[in-house]
Amino acid sequence: MTIEIGSRRGFVAMLLGGAMGLALTGAAIAQTSGQPVRVGGTLALTGPLAATGMVHKIVGEIYVEQLNKKKGLLGRPVEWVLLDDQSKPDLARTLYEKLVTVDKVDLLIGPYATGAILSAMAVAERQGKLLVHHTFGIPNLAKYDAQFPAWHMGPVPEKTVAGLLIDALAASEKPPKTIAIVTSKFPSVHFLAVGARDVAKAKGLTEVLYLEFEFGTKDFGPIAARVREANADFLYMGSIGLEGVQLLEALKKLGYSPRHHYYTYPAPGPMALSPDAAGALSTTVFEDQPPFTNNPGAAAFAKAYKERAEKAGLPYTLADVQGGASYAAWQILEAAVNATKSLDDKKLAAWIHANKVDTITGKLRFNEMGNYGDDLSKVKQVQNGKWVVVWPKEAAAPGAKLIAR
Amino acid sequence: MPSATLLGQSVLSGIFAGGLYALLGLGLSLSWRFLRVINLAHFGFIFLAAYMIYQLAGVWGLSPFAAMLLVVPCLFLLGVALQALFLRFSINEFGSLLVTFGILTITEAAIQWIWTADFRRLETPYGTASYRVGELFVPVAEALTFAVAVTLSISVWALLRFTYIGKAIRASADDPDMAAAFGVRGHGLALLLSGAVAATAGIAGTFIALIATLAPAQIFSWIGVIFAVVILGGLGNPFGILAAGLLIGVSEAVTMALTAPSWAPLVSFSLLILILVLRPGRI
Numbered sequence: 001m002t003i004e005i006g007s008r009r010g011f012v013a014m015l016l017g018g019a020m021g022l023a024l025t026g027a028a029i030a031q032t033s034g035q036p037v038r039v040g041g042t043l044a045l046t047g048p049l050a051a052t053g054m055v056h057k058i059v060g061e062i063y064v065e066q067l068n069k070k071k072g073l074l075g076r077p078v079e080w081v082l083l084d085d086q087s088k089p090d091l092a093r094t095l096y097e098k099l100v101t102v103d104k105v106d107l108l109i110g111p112y113a114t115g116a117i118l119s120a121m122a123v124a125e126r127q128g129k130l131l132v133h134h135t136f137g138i139p140n141l142a143k144y145d146a147q148f149p150a151w152h153m154g155p156v157p158e159k160t161v162a163g164l165l166i167d168a169l170a171a172s173e174k175p176p177k178t179i180a181i182v183t184s185k186f187p188s189v190h191f192l193a194v195g196a197r198d199v200a201k202a203k204g205l206t207e208v209l210y211l212e213f214e215f216g217t218k219d220f221g222p223i224a225a226r227v228r229e230a231n232a233d234f235l236y237m238g239s240i241g242l243e244g245v246q247l248l249e250a251l252k253k254l255g256y257s258p259r260h261h262y263y264t265y266p267a268p269g270p271m272a273l274s275p276d277a278a279g280a281l282s283t284t285v286f287e288d289q290p291p292f293t294n295n296p297g298a299a300a301f302a303k304a305y306k307e308r309a310e311k312a313g314l315p316y317t318l319a320d321v322q323g324g325a326s327y328a329a330w331q332i333l334e335a336a337v338n339a340t341k342s343l344d345d346k347k348l349a350a351w352i353h354a355n356k357v358d359t360i361t362g363k364l365r366f367n368e369m370g371n372y373g374d375d376l377s378k379v380k381q382v383q384n385g386k387w388v389v390v391w392p393k394e395a396a397a398p399g400a401k402l403i404a405r
Numbered sequence: 406m407p408s409a410t411l412l413g414q415s416v417l418s419g420i421f422a423g424g425l426y427a428l429l430g431l432g433l434s435l436s437w438r439f440l441r442v443i444n445l446a447h448f449g450f451i452f453l454a455a456y457m458i459y460q461l462a463g464v465w466g467l468s469p470f471a472a473m474l475l476v477v478p479c480l481f482l483l484g485v486a487l488q489a490l491f492l493r494f495s496i497n498e499f500g501s502l503l504v505t506f507g508i509l510t511i512t513e514a515a516i517q518w519i520w521t522a523d524f525r526r527l528e529t530p531y532g533t534a535s536y537r538v539g540e541l542f543v544p545v546a547e548a549l550t551f552a553v554a555v556t557l558s559i560s561v562w563a564l565l566r567f568t569y570i571g572k573a574i575r576a577s578a579d580d581p582d583m584a585a586a587f588g589v590r591g592h593g594l595a596l597l598l599s600g601a602v603a604a605t606a607g608i609a610g611t612f613i614a615l616i617a618t619l620a621p622a623q624i625f626s627w628i629g630v631i632f633a634v635v636i637l638g639g640l641g642n643p644f645g646i647l648a649a650g651l652l653i654g655v656s657e658a659v660t661m662a663l664t665a666p667s668w669a670p671l672v673s674f675s676l677l678i679l680i681l682v683l684r685p686g687r688i
Contacts, residue, residue: 046514048622050522087622185667213666216626218617219654221418221544222661222669229411242524242618253535253544254414270524270618276533314523 032072036079037343039064039333040105042095042120044112047087051241051267052322053112056134057082058308059319059326060109062301067330073337081105085116093119100127106343109329110134114188121147130336130345132352134329135322137188137265142370146349150329151285151321152361154375155368158195161283161377162236165196166203168281168379168391169234169260174404176233176260180209182223182247183238189264193238200236208232215240224250227258234260241267248276259405269316272382279405280382285361286324287380287389289397298360301327320387328359407662410540415662416655417541423654424551427558427647428612429627430634432605435561438641439578440595440602441498442491445628446505449512450603452624454480454610456520459619463527469615477607484603485596492592509624517621525619532615550612554650557605558643565641574598578641630670633677652676 043060044053064080072078081103085092092111099105100123108124110117110133117136124131125144132148139155154160169176179200183193190212200207209230213223224247227235235258237244244263251257262281263271271277286292288302302319309317319327335357336348356365365373379391381402389395390402407415429451436444454476461472487508490496496504535544565571576584577591585591617623630653638649653676657669 046517046522046622048620048626050517050622051524051620054522211666213661214670217666217669218626219418219422219658219661221422222415222658223666225411225414225418225662226407229408242620245618249533252533253547254542255535255537267524270526274526275528313521315525 032068032075032077034076036077037073037107037337038079038081038103038105039107039109040081040083040096040099040103041109042083042085042092042099042111042116044087044116045082045084047085048241049087049113053087054312054314055309055322056112056326058305058312059301059323060330062304062308063327063330066304067334073334074341074343080109085111087113087116089115089119092116093123096120096123097127100129107333107337107345107348108132109333110136114138128345130348130352132329132332134326138191139370139372142372145371146345148332148349148352148366148371150332150359150361150364151325152364152373152376153283153285154377155370155372156195157375157377158192159199160375161192162196162199163203164375164377164391165236165262165281165283165379166200166205168402169404170203171391172260172402172404174233174259176205178208178232179205179234179236180227180230180232181207181236181238182209182211182213182227183236184215184217184240184243185212186215186238186240189238189240192264193236196236196238205234215243217243217246220246220250221253223247224254224256227251228254228256232258234258235262237261237263239263240265242270244280245270245274245277248274248280252276257405268318268320268322268387269314272316272387273385274382277382279403281402282321282380282387283377284321284324284380284387284389285376285378286328287320287387287397288318289389291395291397292324292360292389295360298324301360318386324361328361328364331359332357332364411662412659413541415658417543418547419655419658420651421544421547421551421654422658423651424554424647425547425609425612425616425650426631426634426654427638427650428550428554428605428609430631430638430646430650431554431557431561431643432602432609433631434635434638434640434642434646435598435605436602437635439574439598440488440491441578442488442496442501442505442599443498444487444505444602445502446487446508446512447602447606448624448628448631449509449516450480450483450606451610451613451627452516452619452621453483453512454607455614455617455619456516456525456610458611458614459520459525459527462529462614463525469527469529469611473608473611476611477604480603480607480610481600484600484606487603488596488599491599492595513621513624516624520619520621522621527614527619529615546612546615550616553608553612554647557608558647562643565643570594570597575641630673633673637677637680 067078083095114137117133130146136149244266293299305319306317340347340351356363362376378389378395380387380389388397388400433447436442457476458472461467462469531545535542573589634649638645653673656672660669
């Protein structure tokens with residue numbers, strides 16, 4: 001069950017819950033008994049990150065329902081205490097304090113986006129709590145020993161992500177010789193773009209343009225004009241959310257389409273569904289397609305996600321990297337509790353450190369810098385209105401390969 | 406050195422951005438000058454209109470301009486209702502800032518409740534179309550937005566300057582008691598003007614829907630630059646708003662073309678500070 005506090009829907013849900021009691025949840029928690037295990041966290045349910053926050057909310061609801069249909073945690077039902085951090089890291093910090101000190105939740109799960117996770121991490125460290133989180137993007141800032149990332153991009157993504165990408169392009173039919181790097185100053189994408197400069201140089205690409213723009217830029221016309229003039233073989237855009245689509249639209253208005261083009265953290269729906277985004281590249285650790293969905297658990301999740309996303313009216317209803325990482329975070333938490341048969345934060349953290357966890361994104365280990373392990377990133381590309389994994393070959397969707405323009 | 410094409414294209418982009426700024430700022434400026442209402446809800450109304458256009462045109466299949474004919478009267482009524490609220494509770498200028506901020510927040514929440522926080526895009530054939538003129542590309546939707554901004558600015562200026570209603574509005578704002586002595590019905594005019602201001606939000610929202618991908622939180626991203634335009638342009642001065650929009654739009658665009666694009670946001674606020682220092686009696 002999910003208790004969402006701080007929103008109209010949450011208020012209504014609480015009223016209904018109070019009035020109808022166990023009648024609503026009796027079936028779901030048939031195999032559980034005792035006091036609920038309370039898992040607390042925040043998400044960006046409103047504010048500029050809310051579109052992605054919704055994805056994490058849907059995934060969390062699916063997971064908690066699935067848990068309660070089995071035997072919950074330690075035979076007890078699971079209750080997710082979810083608060084809205086309004087996409088504000090400062091508010092996330094306050095709310096995590098509240099979750100620990102006022103709501104007295106048993107376990108914590110991370111918020112969405114790097115800034116909020118960093119805030120939650122500081123609270124978790126101060127309170128000695130375990131924190132498993134979904135989408136932290138700057139491993140060298142993850143200093144707390146009992147925090148564990150679910151999105152496994154390796155300990156030095158500023159080197160490995162760009163390396164993977166350029167290797168994929170080098171193996172394509174038209175390997176690039178020149179690169180234009182245009183990046184938002186949003187922290188978790190900016191440091192990757194800066195790293196990409198060095199990687200591109202080391203791999204023999206000539207940088208013909210490097211631009212930085214502020215997060216929240218509305219007019220991409222002049223930036224598009226500079227990209228067109230640079231006319232690089234490969235456009236690397238350090239972007240988050242809509243920025244990639246905005247640049248593509250501005251480029252189209254100038255009659256220009258980039259040959260190879262990459263976007264760091266694109267809003268999955270608008271990019272996949274944009275008529276201008278054919279061939280757009282990004283990285284992922286999960287998509288609703290084989291070989292990921294060869295795992296029955298992953299397939300069941302992808303199916304459940306699609307149903308919920310359709311019901312919620314989301315334009316893009318396929319589970320992707322955000323949903324996959326979110327689900328993996330819950331899997332880490334469940335695995336640790338089941339293995340230790342405990343809710344003790346120290347025991348749980350010690351177990352996660354010492355073991356690999358099998359998730360829908362792959363086997364995760366947590367013993368390198370920032371508790372990151374293997375880099376599980378894959379390259380995906382927009383093909384026919386869908387994200388398709390194209391690299392490395394062993395992870396590519398059946399028959400898929402990188403299309404060069 | 407940037408090429409002439411790059412510079413020309415950037416200036417063109419700045420002119421179109423300036424037109425959009427003017428379109429968004431016009432209603433705010435009129436409301437502030439003639440109603441003494443610092444109407445932050447105007448931004449919420451613009452996005453409410455944009456989402457209504459998205460619903461009517463993108464989901465239900467109307468032409469965006471037919472949809473505009475439905476949306477603008479609805480917004481007019483909303484503006485009248487807002488002013489009725491202000492008159493009923495005698496809300497002063499500073500109070501209006503707080504009240505309209507509340508209304509803005511409620512509007513954002515309502516938009517998210519109805520259309521969710523996910524991104525919405527109105528796909529039209531001309532949304533990303535452009536014409537080539539020599540080496541330059543002229544985007545259709547932006548050019549149309551600019552034309553509407555110029556037309557609206559001229560119309561409002563002419564209305565305020567040459568018509569009885571315009572003169573009455575100005576008189577009522579400058580000296581309500583004296584205007585009333587000459588038979589000007591201040592409350593009625595205020596309701597009418599507030600409706601008209603909200604109607605401009607309806608028009609601006611139509612073009613936001615045509616140009617941009619929508620998300621509820623984007624409402625807040627426009628406030629800073631539009632306030633700069635309104636203050637630079639002078640309250641209640643349609644041509645001033647247009648000129649300020651163009652100044653800021655072109656300055657930002659040229660900054661993006663010549664230096665790092667991340668410097669662009671500094672331009673509008675640097676200009677604003679400069680004007681406030683040099684001409685402090687602007688508000």
